[in-house]
Amino acid sequence: MFSWTAVNFWLIPLLPLAASLLILSFAKSHRGAAVVLAVLGQLAALSISIASFAWTLETPGARAVQNFTWFSFGDQAVRVGCVLDPLAAAMLVMITLVGLCIFVFSKGYMAGDKDFSRFFAYLSFFSAAMLGVVISNSLLLLFVCWELVGLASYLLIGFWIHKPSAAAAAKKAFITTRIGDLGFFLGILWLYKSSGTLLFYDGGNGCLENAGLLALGSSATFIALLIFSGAAGKSGQFPLHVWLPDAMEGPTPVSALIHAATMVAAGVFLVARVYPIFSLGAVDGVTPSLTVVVWVGVITASMASLIAIAQSDIKRILAYSTVSQLGLMMVSLGVGGVAAGIMHLLAHGFFKSLLFLGSGSVIHASHHEQDIRKMGGLRKRMPVTFVTYAIGMMALSGVPLFFAGAWTKEEVLHATSHWPKSQAPHYLMLAGVVLTALYMTRQMIFVFYGNRRSQDAPHESPPVMTRPLIVLAICTIGLSAILTPAWPWLHSYLSGEEAHLDFGQLIQPILFVSLALVAAGIGLGVLLYRRAGLTDPLEQAQPALFRFLENKMWIDELYSHTVIAFSRGAALVSSWLDRFFWDGLVRAVGGIGGLLGSFSAGVDERGINAGVDESVSGTRGLGRVMARFHSGQIQLYLGAIAVAVLALLLFYAWLA
């Protein structure tokens, strides 16, 4: 009954795009119309997404493909297309649902902004591009949408463009991701060259299908790594993670939608989408490119969760938490747990956007105060925000049973424990569980418990903001029902296997391990921060270490003194060389020509032309006057002619 969507699912990204264009063209000064258009576009996209999801459910092994020729060059053609399969459908539903909640939330959060309509136009544009990434059936089309997502992110981070910090953060985000994208671009070119097509699925001829993969051969590793560099840039993986915390300069709904739930997960999605290239020629599930993915993920996750402990900005803590969770997803993909990684991505989309919107609600109520040390005691003043935030916190920390994040994290840990190459990622991820619980507990205590540390009296946000929180909280809990090992429905859906109900699966040794670790993290947090005042207990105990983490391990400083300083220097040197060296050479050649010119002119005047000088003295007088006006240039003219005549003579000599 959903076969209509299998043909028309390409409409999904076009609906928000249409909304965006309509807002920009007609509803710029009409706030109400802008919201209605944006929400309608998103709602329509959500409906079709759900229908598409239903279609993939009722059709086993579902994969709908719509390819078409984008343009032709010479007698060749570039074809692109859309694909609908379980991976795409699950992403579509998550993105449109989370997006819708965030759109509604934004109506309250941005209510006082003078560029309200523009904000919704950008949000809709982002949504369109992101949905485009998900349903692309061609790496080229995916790259197009990928870059447009980056543009939307740039526009929205820098939305408050009058703030210099926002403009700087937007620029940093675009350039940093662009560095990764250049590798991605080269990977696309290489893939195109090797397999002859950029279509993923094309009736057996696509680059992810047997024939295409066969053509890759040994270049697959390089192609995979180049594509991964793009994924690392978008998904904030070390060493390209530096832009993501700064991106928190954007309005909080933007952080929730783009820099937590959807865009930053696009890198993980990309790796999952082209996974056949990564796993080509795998021995025991291990390939060189996947090994790189694992270690980059491990470094990112560990580093970010450490840094998160020493941050004091409520959004930056969440940002580093996002970086670390994305690292975890990458690790999962790298060790072969593709379904687990994507499940964690989907669950993370819900609970992290919940946390961000919760922080937005807190920030909104605290008059744009973002320093957690100045908050406190909000539990009673903002009950809805508190409860939903606590649900998000428990999902992120991995408190078992009722929270989506716990089960998916469990799956990831399970996958890492089976990696044949090394057990280090597994143990580091287990340590990460403790750290995550610790920094989230710290945040909860600082924000919601204790006494108010500033004078104002915050109050609960309006329903337009709290209702999306409730919806997302329900999703976070509800999702856990299809994630448990007792009935691993989502896992089966994504990996295309049959799910069986078996409560015995609930009891697994690793469950108790992680339960203990989460308890340890939360317990440690309570112990440490229970009586925390304006200064952090960790700072008192370990000032040097705290400083190191608080300053984000000085990675930004390292970059600005090395890569950035070097490039900037290269730019100045290029400009200087241009002005003085290359142009100097030209002027030197001109000067030599000028000398030759005066020489031959002298010979001309004194030797050959002496006889006729008398008769043309009048002309020459005029010439001298003119020459004075053009001093220097005349020499060049003469030089040019002299050189040309000389060259001509030599040339004829050679010919003869």
Place this chain on the structure above:
Amino acid sequence: MAGLITALILLPLVGALVISVSRPNFARGIALGFTLLSGAVVFLLWRGFDSGTGGLQLIERHDWIPSVGAEYLVGVDGLSLLLVILTSLIFPFALLAQRMSRGACALMLVMQAALYGTFTAQNFILWFSFYEMSLVPGFLLIKIWGGENRDRAATKFFLYTFLGSVAMLLAFLGIYFAKGTFDFAKLAELARIGPLLSGRVGWIAFAGIFLGLAVKVPLFPFHTWLPDAYETAPTGVSMVLTGVLSKMGVYGFVRLLLPLFPREIQILGPWLLGLAVCSIVFASLAAWAQSDLKRMVAYLSINHLGYCMLGLFAVSAATARPAVEVQAALSGVFLQIFNHGITAAALFYFVGLLEERRGLRGLHDFGGLMQRTPLLCGWMSVAMFSSLGLPGLNGFIGEFLIFKGAFSLAAIATTVAVLGLLFTVVTFLRAIQMLFSGPLAGSCSAFPDLLRREKFVIVPVTLLMLAVGVAPQFVLSIVNSTVAHMSRLFA
């Protein structure tokens, strides 16, 4: 439809004559009228053009000076037509950009006629006459109506390109003495059989033509005249210089050097690729370091033409040339020619708007414009993003095709060239940050936003960028057959 091309070349010249006897305040109107009229002729030409044929079409051939092999021989293939269309688009745009005196208007029309001639002439003597004819108005427009340092810049522009032309003329004389013809098609045919000139003479002739064209493009390190000239020239003239004149060099490479000296260019391939990469990387780096907006855009022009040269040299340097890669590179180069013409002209137009409002054009002379002139900032950003190759706008398609072809034919050079894409982004985002963001600068607080007549110019140009970015077929189909035809010659 015989005589269409001749009419096309003559129309602007007639316009120039009419202007010279008309009243000064009608000059710009008349110039616009004639340039639009020539646009109508271009439209007819396009309609009469058979896009299914790769070779020359609509040929007109008359004896001119038979004793020296000079013929009046004009015709178009896809590339020529594309450039003619570009010329017909840029000139009205440039004439609308600013007020121009009567003399300037007449000179602009002379230049347009020369460009139409350059892109359609198929005999060297005729081509060279048009080629040089475009130089004189350019020189005068800069020298008389330019800004600071105009004398120096104009002289440099003229002498540098003129020297290159002299070298090229000598080389062609040599070829004529050896082969007895100036006809491009015949020469190309002869060059396919064996070298036009053997040994050292061949190399000298190659060097002469190469120098002339490399200066014109310009290719690193023969580019230093360009920033000075573009910076000094009035807005409309800068638009034409970058939009159309800079394409003469690339066109010359495709029409002359590649077909006539395939061996030489292949032997020198790695070196030439190196020069193209230097053009791309150093120019984008230098652009980043500029504080004058016009100089910045000028350097980015060098950078963008560097991509064209990368594509061409990759094709000609490769030893194995799969048709698909050659066609990708050539299509990319041709599309890039068109895109760069539109986008760079638009950028100069916007810089002109800013200069008109502020009286200055340094990056540091503005700040926080987004608060005062959101429309101007928005539309200018579109042009910038088009120039930095954002997918969805025109720049991306051309660059993607160039890189696709070039990566397969010359992987290392192409990989290094990708750096140019990065530095371009840095340059533009820095400009956006300095011009548009932050608190509004006091000196900009009285700026008017886009005026109606400015919107009238900007909206169609931007829509064109968007159209090419989303559905490039309507441009590509002009050159597709020509590309396929050329790729067979390269095979």
